[in-house]
């Protein structure tokens with residue numbers, strides 16, 4: 001890169017929150033939608049009229065957006081959306097990440113430096129007064145709650161179909177879903193296999209929400225049990241009885257030492273021939289740079305907002321912890337299609 005280009009990039013970075021907030025406003029104030037519907041260049045006056053935003057407001061946003069290649073000026077006071085603008089408007093992953101960043105993370109990220117220095121999620125106080133974000137998930141205020149769950153579900157729901165095939169090829173009778181959240185995996189599994197019995201483990205606030213979701217589903221609710229648990233409490237017990245343990249996007253909520261501790265808690269009562277399946281979006285298993293970028297950014301969400309000590313891991317790091325806890329990784333299932341996930345299949349050594 002030439003020095004002049006590098007300097008330009010550095011200058012852009014110094015103002016990057018302005019660009020981010022501009023993109024957010026263009027979505028929220030319906031400006032990109034109005035421009036897209038017009039299917040061609042549009043004057044500031046017309047955009048202002050159709051979106052119900054002042055001409056001043058439209059002008060300052062579009063001037064910033066033009067400098068960031070979100071829109072293009074075709075003549076004086078006339079603009080059209082670029083491909084980047086189109087993707088901000090229509091690409092689901094972009095939108096989910098953008099609203100998660102804006103609603104959940106933005107204010108807390110201001111405390112990133114203190115979080116790194118103190119080893120504590122100092123930004124969490126912008127959301128609520130909890131030990132970690134997980135004690136508050138299901139009671140987050142709106143729109144923070146919706147943006148958090150949209151983000152979480154976007155990165156797990158699209159892997160469920162493939163994941164069900166992997167897990168149910170073992171014909172389990174009893175499946176434990178650890179960190180089951182709103183109960184989506186329990187619902188998917190019981191609908192997939194009419195004989196499977198499930199037990200979901202999570203913090204009380206999530207168990208309450210999952211019970212509410214599943215309680216309405218007469219065809220499956222009798223096959224799903226719930227157990228409140230705080231896996232950071234070393235005296236907590238995961239009971240015996242599972243053929244398969246499922247942990248989806250769960251272990252990334254913990255530090256390396258805590259992951260090892262959780263695996264040891266499972267090991268204590270685990271049947272010899274049971275399997276543990278760990279589904280994660282590993283940094284080193286991504287095909288697209290945008291996916292890797294999202295994952296390393298997500299690590300900083302853990303640092304500043306979630307708990308201060310966890311991250312998105314590489315598969316190499318996870319397999320190392322698995323080995324240290326006394327397990328063998330016997331298979332590594334790479335899910336395809338729209339998925340970014342890998343399932344590690346592990347068993348007792």
Ligand SMILES: C[S@@+](CC[C@H](N)C(=O)[O-])C[C@H]1O[C@@H](n2cnc3c(N)ncnc32)[C@H](O)[C@@H]1O
Pocket residue numbers: 134137152153156178179180181182201202203206229230231232233247248249250253
């Ligand atoms: C990122 S969500 C993953 C949810 C779900 N498995 C999925 O794939 O979408 C992590 C889940 O772990 C739970 N969790 C976090 N810390 C926990 C703890 N200390 N004990 C038990 N569950 C915990 C959270 O409440 C949350 O439901």
